[in-house]
Amino acid sequence: MPPTPDAEAPGAAVPDRGxxxxxxxxxxxxxxxxGGLARVRLPGGLLTDHQALALAEAAEALGDGGLETTSRGNxxxxxxxxxxxxxxxxxxxxxxLLPSDTHERVRNIVASPLAGLxxxxxxxxxxxxxxxxxxxxASGWATGLSGKFLFALDDGRGDVAxxxxxxxLIAGRGGPAVLRLGRAADGHPVEPGREVAAxxxxxxxxxxxxxxxxxxxxxxxxxxELLAPGTVPLPAVAGAAPAVGALPGGxxxxxxxxxxxxAQWRALVAASAGELRLTPWRGAVLPGAAADRLPALAAAGFRTEPGSAWERATACTGLPGCARSLADVRSDAALALEADAALAPEADAAVMPEAGAGGLPVHWSGCERRCGHPAGRWVDVLATGRGYRVTVNGPAATAGVPVDVRNEEMAAAVAGARRTTK
Known part of the structure; x- marks a missing residue:
């Protein structure tokens, strides 16, 4: 994974980037x-079929033949x-896919992937x-932004917000859009027509x-201290990822x-109706695609049925791709997720409301940097070199007590943490 993660523990001091x-x-x-790693920014996660095929061809000709989606839809x-x-x-x-050499790293824009569908x-x-x-x-000053600076455009459903x-920027329901700065509790109303300018x-x-x-x-x-306080309350923010399967409009x-x-990437293109939208939850929305394409996508290895333990389960690269990692976290995580369904499927009925299908989001990390971890409340599964440390992470008031487990104990510990109600 990249060498500069964006991970801050709850309550940590504000860093001064030197x-x-x-x-x-x-x-x-x-x-x-x-080998080398390239990150291609895709504002809004948008790809045409032609662009998607070009990425697949580049992965085969120049890389290891695979493509990774990121937590920003890149x-x-x-x-x-x-x-x-x-x-x-x-x-x-x-x-x-490279409209500006000077600005390519600051084109970090996520947008509601189901907008208009x-x-x-x-x-x-x-x-x-x-x-x-x-x-x-087109803005010279924008090159001063960090490659980690993120813009989110929410259509009012509260997903990317x-x-x-x-x-x-959160679209209004019968009123003006609201601009939120950082993690402020309130927002600023935006004059209609000035949304992008704001x-x-x-x-x-x-x-x-x-x-x-x-x-x-x-x-x-x-x-x-540099942020102006908001003047209007923020709308409800659900944070729900698109459910997999057939949806209205795609x-x-x-x-x-x-x-x-x-090959899987080409299967996506074959099922699409000309456009792909990569999501910040490491999935893809295919606007206009027909439901009869789902069997072929499932056969290609995509998740098309909701409610499995794989919902909102992520992991860093781990070994052997990252020298900092203490474990092959993706292999270990896959074994734990495959075992999850056999542990306590009836417990899914009692998951906390914000958890959704499969429970809380869970992220496996090979080291303390926790590259790619989700926002909000999530289950942190950290490699220790002797096994894993499992913690319900999030705001200090809701953080859980860390539990150290061996690999063979991890599946049960993670399943229990994801279904926690406290």
């Missing part, structure tokens, strides 16, 4: 144990050779995402405040640990 972040991009590759290619950077960039430019939700946030991307790339982005203004004000104060920071939440599928082979 250096630029080392977040990888499409032009600046990260050297991992399994795509990573792994196992890249040290001298492939120029060819990768040419391939991305040719299909419109059903009765829920309001504004066309996918159009906002395209507009925001174009304006970012729960990701605690640096700047979140998002850019907030990001620029953050950079201006940093320059005037002499601070260095990657996120708005790291300098709370299909939704999940990828195990967000990874798919090039």
């Amino acid at each position: 250096r630029a972040d080392a977040c990888p991009g499409a032009l600046r590759l990260h050297t991992a144990d399994d 795509v990573q290619l792994r196992g890249l050779s040290p001298d492939c950077g120029a060819e990768l960039a040419d391939r991305l430019r040719a299909v419109g 059903g009765a829920t939700g309001g504004a066309d946030v996918q159009a906002w995402a395209r507009d925001l991307d174009e304006r970012l790339c 729960a990701l605690d982005a640096d700047v979140t 998002v850019l203004d907030a990001a620029r004000a953050f950079l201006d405040a940093l320059r005037s104060s002499g601070r260095r920071a990657w996120h708005l939440r790291e300098v709370p 299909l939704s599928v999940g990828m195990r640990f967000g990874r798919a082979s090039a």
